[in-house]
Amino acid sequence: MKIASDASVQIPENDAFAALSYKNDTLCFEGIAIEKIAEEVGTPFYVYSQLAIEATYGRCAAAFASIKAGIFYAMKANHNQSVLRIFARNGAGVDIVSIGEALRAIAAGIPAERIIFSGAGKTADELAQAVDLGLYQINVESSNELELLNQIAISRGKKAPVAIRINPDVDAKTMSKTTTGKKGNKFGIDIDVALPVYKRAYSLPGINLVGVAVHIGSQLTSVEPFRLAYAKTVDFLKMLRSQGMSIPRLDLGGGLGIWYRDEQVEDFSAWADVVAEATQGLGVEISIAPGRALIAHAGILVSSVVHVKQGSDRRFLVLDAGMNDLARPSLYGAYHHIIPVDKPASGAPYAPVDIVGPVCESTDAFALARPMPELKDGDLVAFLSAGAYGASMSSAYNSRPLVPEVLIDNDRYAVVRPRPTVQSMIDAEPQAYWLDEDADASRLAEAV
Ligand SMILES: *Cc1c(COP(=O)(O)O)cnc(C)c1O
Numbered sequence: 001m002k003i004a005s006d007a008s009v010q011i012p013e014n015d016a017f018a019a020l021s022y023k024n025d026t027l028c029f030e031g032i033a034i035e036k037i038a039e040e041v042g043t044p045f046y047v048y049s050q051l052a053i054e055a056t057y058g059r060c061a062a063a064f065a066s067i068k069a070g071i072f073y074a075m076k077a078n079h080n081q082s083v084l085r086i087f088a089r090n091g092a093g094v095d096i097v098s099i100g101e102a103l104r105a106i107a108a109g110i111p112a113e114r115i116i117f118s119g120a121g122k123t124a125d126e127l128a129q130a131v132d133l134g135l136y137q138i139n140v141e142s143s144n145e146l147e148l149l150n151q152i153a154i155s156r157g158k159k160a161p162v163a164i165r166i167n168p169d170v171d172a173k174t175m176s177k178t179t180t181g182k183k184g185n186k187f188g189i190d191i192d193v194a195l196p197v198y199k200r201a202y203s204l205p206g207i208n209l210v211g212v213a214v215h216i217g218s219q220l221t222s223v224e225p226f227r228l229a230y231a232k233t234v235d236f237l238k239m240l241r242s243q244g245m246s247i248p249r250l251d252l253g254g255g256l257g258i259w260y261r262d263e264q265v266e267d268f269s270a271w272a273d274v275v276a277e278a279t280q281g282l283g284v285e286i287s288i289a290p291g292r293a294l295i296a297h298a299g300i301l302v303s304s305v306v307h308v309k310q311g312s313d314r315r316f317l318v319l320d321a322g323m324n325d326l327a328r329p330s331l332y333g334a335y336h337h338i339i340p341v342d343k344p345a346s347g348a349p350y351a352p353v354d355i356v357g358p359v360c361e362s363t364d365a366f367a368l369a370r371p372m373p374e375l376k377d378g379d380l381v382a383f384l385s386a387g388a389y390g391a392s393m394s395s396a397y398n399s400r401p402l403v404p405e406v407l408i409d410n411d412r413y414a415v416v417r418p419r420p421t422v423q424s425m426i427d428a429e430p431q432a433y434w435l436d437e438d439a440d441a442s443r444l445a446e447a448v
Pocket residue numbers: 074076077095097118119215217218219253254255256289290291292293
């Protein structure tokens with residue numbers, strides 16, 4: 001099968017990709033040619049556009065300005081220090097899921113008073129550090145966690161600011177692996193049994209009950225599930241107030257989906273409208289925690305073709321990027337646009353190829369039967385929409401060093417996470433003393 005052209009290998013016509021363009025037939029991000037970075041840094045690498053991050057954040061902030069919602073970027077989507085610093089400078093707080101993330105955020109200039117701690121399994125040690133750091137809010141997900149946090153806060157003579165995450169039992173209509181707000185998910189407390197937990201929290205001396213939190217899933221392409229979840233959440237908040245609990249905050253989580261392929265998606269304004277409608281006249285401080293929608297399109301993963309391989313019935317493009325570098329396709333069957341860095345000539349023929357990585361796992365495939373123009377060994381390709389859950393999810397499986405990250409600002413760029421050397425990976429693993437023959441030899445020498 002050969003076709004004349006295919007939309008999946010073009011830069012999508014969408015504002016979110018405005019920083020990407022072909023200039024002189026080569027792919028550029030802002031003012032920098034991708035092949036120039038590839039020459040210096042080697043492939044694979046992630047590259048982010050500061051312009052794209054700021055433009056997207058600006059759209060989000062503008063959409064939520066009239067309801068004065070606090071934006072807490074869900075930094076698990078991308079926790080690079082420079083990326084965090086851009087969000088910090090633009091006034092964002094962060095939503096974190098581990099104390100490691102808190103320390104990263106603080107190091108990047110985000111103060112503790114702008115950090116919300118979410119997560120289904122915070123340890124006692126993490127809760128203690130959260131109290132010590134003075135985080136803005138801790139989102140509690142179970143009765144046991146509430147009791148533990150109360151004890152920890154009392155032992156430090158403090159009151160922990162707490163929102164309790166409810167599970168509203170709403171189907172986010174996203175893929176099952178990213179649904180979190182349906183009965184049977186591990187997240188939050190079922191809305192119909194949450195009242196006693198709130199009452200208990202209200203009475204505990206170590207707890208300052210400040211809010212109701214909800215987060216129903218990720219990559220929601222429609223805002224309708226938000227509408228349903230928020231209506232239930234607001235009803236619940238009103239009920240708490242009718243019981244005499246003055247709850248000043250509402251944390252509405254994240255989950256707004258983005259365009260990866262050809263999804264019909266809704267934008268920040270549509271989401272903000274739903275929030276405004278649900279919370280009208282409520283007199284409550286609102287926070288939101290988008291991750292993906294703020295950063296996905298601002299990043300790409302660049303990789304080289306290692307081999308073009310003709311199998312008996314299919315053709316493979318073997319790349320130097322693998323599932324350890326970008327896990328989403330193998331983890332969720334997720335789709336990423338993959339475009340050549342050298343612009344294909346107009347009218348060039350396209351043929352289906354399986355685009356795979358070098359990792360020793362059959363699931364290490366990025367796309368099957370994807371129409372691509374003719375590529376040869378050494379050619380560069382770019383995975384679009386790779387800024388979220390890309391580098392932050394990567395691993396060193398197969399002793400493949402973590403992929404470097406590069407940030408572009410207009411016509412300058414900087415490596416904001418270098419590729420580790422394999423030697424540094426080896427050095428990070430001290431030998432068990434009884435296996436260390438060099439040490440044995442020196443002990444023997446000492447003994448003689
Ligand atoms: C992951 C997560 C988010 C962000 O989700 P996105 O789909 O990236 O917007 C927000 N809140 C909580 C509690 C999360 O776990």
